[in-house]
Amino acid sequence: MIERWALVSGLKGDLDTYELIQKDLKKTPGNIxxxxxxxxxGPEKNCNRLLHRLINPKSNDLQPWCIYGWWEEQxxxxxxxxxxxxxxxxxxxxxEEVVKSLTNAVDKSFLDWIAALQFGFVELxxxxxxxxxxxxxxxxTLDTPPLxxxxxxxxxxxxxxxxxxxxxxxxxxxxxxIVNSEVExxxxxxxxxxxxxxKAVIGxxxxxxxxxxxxxxxNTQFVQAGYKTExxxxxxxxx
Amino acid sequence: MNQAVISCLHANLPxxxxxxxxxxxxxxxxxxxxxxxxxxxxxxxxxxxxIRDKEIPTCQGCWDEDVVDGLDACDCSYPSQLAExxxxxxxxxxxxxxxxxxxxxxxxxxxxxxxxxxxFVHGSPNSQHEYLLPxxxxxxxxxxxxxxxxxxxxxxxxxxxxIRELADGSIAVKIKNAVPKDTQEKEIQLPxxxxxxxxxxxxxxxxxxxxxxxxxxxxxxxVKIREVEYDIELTCKAIIDAGLPPIFAWxxxxxxxxxxxxxxxxxxxxx
Numbered sequence: 001m002i003e004r005w006a007l008v009s010g011l012k013g014d015l016d017t018y019e020l021i022q023k024d025l026k027k028t029p030g031n032i033x034x035x036x037x038x039x040x041x042g043p044e045k046n047c048n049r050l051l052h053r054l055i056n057p058k059s060n061d062l063q064p065w066c067i068y069g070w071w072e073e074q075x076x077x078x079x080x081x082x083x084x085x086x087x088x089x090x091x092x093x094x095x096e097e098v099v100k101s102l103t104n105a106v107d108k109s110f111l112d113w114i115a116a117l118q119f120g121f122v123e124l125x126x127x128x129x130x131x132x133x134x135x136x137x138x139x140x141t142l143d144t145p146p147l148x149x150x151x152x153x154x155x156x157x158x159x160x161x162x163x164x165x166x167x168x169x170x171x172x173x174x175x176x177x178i179v180n181s182e183v184e185x186x187x188x189x190x191x192x193x194x195x196x197x198x199k200a201v202i203g204x205x206x207x208x209x210x211x212x213x214x215x216x217x218x219n220t221q222f223v224q225a226g227y228k229t230e231x232x233x234x235x236x237x238x239x
Numbered sequence: 240m241n242q243a244v245i246s247c248l249h250a251n252l253p254x255x256x257x258x259x260x261x262x263x264x265x266x267x268x269x270x271x272x273x274x275x276x277x278x279x280x281x282x283x284x285x286x287x288x289x290i291r292d293k294e295i296p297t298c299q300g301c302w303d304e305d306v307v308d309g310l311d312a313c314d315c316s317y318p319s320q321l322a323e324x325x326x327x328x329x330x331x332x333x334x335x336x337x338x339x340x341x342x343x344x345x346x347x348x349x350x351x352x353x354x355x356x357x358x359f360v361h362g363s364p365n366s367q368h369e370y371l372l373p374x375x376x377x378x379x380x381x382x383x384x385x386x387x388x389x390x391x392x393x394x395x396x397x398x399x400x401x402i403r404e405l406a407d408g409s410i411a412v413k414i415k416n417a418v419p420k421d422t423q424e425k426e427i428q429l430p431x432x433x434x435x436x437x438x439x440x441x442x443x444x445x446x447x448x449x450x451x452x453x454x455x456x457x458x459x460x461x462v463k464i465r466e467v468e469y470d471i472e473l474t475c476k477a478i479i480d481a482g483l484p485p486i487f488a489w490x491x492x493x494x495x496x497x498x499x500x501x502x503x504x505x506x507x508x509x510x
Contacts, residue, residue: 058399117490146410146427151382171415179429181377185401186445186464196375196410 002030003215004227005123006062009069009130009164010206012042013105015050017208019224022061028212034062035121035203037164038069038130041114043094043101051110069130070137070165078161081115089137120156122230124215127158131165139166140201149201160200162213167206169222174199244359244437245452246273246395247300248290250280250333251441251491252477254450255289257469258440261368267454271352273395273437274300274346274361274460277333278326279487280441281477298359301367301396307346325484332483351387356489357455358389364395371434373401381405384432391455392435400438400451400464406431437463441474448494449482 004124004161006025040054054064068076078099091099096108106114119136120129132138133155140149140163149172153161177196182189200218204211208225209235243262248255262270272295277283279302287358290297337345350367352359363369364387371380380403384392408429438451445451447464456462472475489495 026249142414145385146412147378147382147385147429150378150410151383154376154379173413175411175413175424177408177410179377179381180406181402182406183373183401184403184464185373185399185468186447186451187469192374192377196378199417 004028004030004031005213005215006034007037007128007162007164007204007211007213008034008064009037009200009204009210010039010042010167011036011050012039012071012207013045013047013050013082014207016052017225018050018053019209020208024223024225025062026060030214033063035128036064036065036066037120037128037162038136039071039164039206040066040069041071041102041106043071043098043105045105047105048107048110051113052108055110055113061170062237065118065121067120067130068114068136070112071102072117073136074099075106075111076115078103079108079111081111122156122158125159127153127156127161129156129161129163132163133161137165139168139230141166141168142170142172144201146177150174150177150196150199153199153201158199159197160202160218162202162204162211164204164206166203167209167232168203169205169209169211170200170201170203171220172201240269241267241271241454241456242271243267243452243454244271244273244393244435245295245440246361246437247275247398247439247442248272248277248280248286249275249302249439249441250277250286251284251450251469251474252280252282252289253471253473254441254467254469255286258450258452259289259293259449261467262452262463265454270295271354271359271393272297273359273393274298274348274367275302275395275439276300277306277337279329279483280474281481281483283333283337284341286441287337287344291344296359297348298352298361299345299350299367300361302330302333303345303348304367305330306337307342312417328360329483329487332481336400336472346394346405353389355457356390356425357393357457358384358387358391359393360387361394364389364392365393367396370397371402371436372397373399373436377405378408380434381408381429381432384434385430389432390430391435393435393437393453393455395439396439397436398442399436400445400453401434401436402453402462402464403434403436404431405429405433416473433462438464442491443494446494448491 074087132152212221361367411426414423478488
């Protein structure tokens with residue numbers, strides 16, 4: 001049986017999209033594990049029905065494995081789950097109204113569940129996170145310097161990093177790399193050549209755009225919920 | 240022109256005075272300090288006042304930050320619970336001893352100082368608590384310098400002086416699923432960058448007893464590690480007289496500082 005991961009993010013309270021994805025996945029061959037990489041909530045719509053469904057899946061639903069994303073971090077900040085800090089970055093960038101909309105969109109009874117979510121998962125040699133291993137709010141894209149991508153992979157000690165924050169879908173491989181290091185200290189000099197083993201960063205998309213990952217072959221498929229599976233064609237520097 | 244970079248003074252006045260004398264003897268007037276003026280040692284106010292009197296530009300170190308903001312370190316700071324207990328005792332002792340004026344001085348130190356292509360920090364550009372050890376992952380080390388938009392990164396915190404050159408680097412990338420393939424592959428050349436660790440004036444951890452600092456010549460671009468002898472007995476006596484843990488004196492006298500050394504060179508501080 002083919003082992004596949006379905007990687008979803010940015011639902012932002014949209015139960016209809018979630019149901020569409022669940023419907024898609026029922027038709028997808030293989031043994032599917034569903035990961036929801038954050039931003040289950042957002043300020044645009046009431047999120048309670050989606051949160052209730054994620055916590056209490058229907059009997060024929062794939063069990064979702066969820067982590068928290070940027071919007072979850074904002075509501076936790078604003079609700080006092082991060083000590084004295086509040087969602088100031090959100091307040092400054094989007095205004096008080098958006099802060100209010102966010103807190104109104106999520107019933108307080110869900111906050112403990114959100115607060116218990118993990119920053120990310122490490123499965124096999126893969127890291128599954130919302131932003132980056134440095135920050136839940138960091139955007140990793142095709143334009144991110146490879147040195148930065150490599151650092152974010154190194155921090156989690158993984159070979160593949162699945163990220164959602166940028167909302168983009170891409171599969172960027174770091175195929176090879178080299179750097180020469182020479183250290184001089186009180187004991188003398190030493191030289192070392194360090195090489196990069198093959199690694200990859202995969203943008204999984206958001207909302208209806210999600211990603212299927214074939215664990216056995218390392219292939220990704222970028223999918224739009226409700227449409228047939230398709231491989232995306234993307235170039236450097238383009239969305 | 241030669242400039243001296245000193246770090247991790249750790250309230251060891253005889254060591255600081257000896258190093259400043261050595262710098263003066265070389266005719267160097269341009270000095271930058273990378274912080275940790277206090278902690279472990281018995282003369283925190285005296286060391287701060289000396290640095291202030293000489294108007295030496297200084298970054299805030301992790302001890303300087305913790306004395307002001309309270310302890311807030313990730314578990315990379317101490318290798319054992321015993322070391323942590325000693326560290327916390329020294330933190331409280333230092334906090335009690337410091338004058339309000341000197342605490343204000345520490346509170347207002349900058350995280351980093353930039354001079355042209357050089358960036359001066361205590362730990363790393365990310366945090367005063369992050370260790371840039373000499374043999375850490377070369378790409379991660381290069382990332383710290385490059386993302387800080389510097390050519391030479393001067394740091395301390397490890398108490399081990401070193402000069403590391405990262406050169407002739409490249410990374411090849413490819414977009415999977417992309418067509419046509421030839422437009423979707425590229426190789427990025429990485430710039431040559433250097434990390435210079437100034438070691439420690441007041442609490443060396445290089446296996447010897449001498450204080451260390453570095454001299455950088457911005458014309459020749461050369462860096463030299465300097466070792467300086469100082470009156471260790473004087474500092475050891477002051478540590479005992481102050482009621483600080485006697486092991487702090489024993490370590491200085493025997494040049495065995497590894498009790499407080501970060502063990503995992505690959506650790507990336509998440510603080």
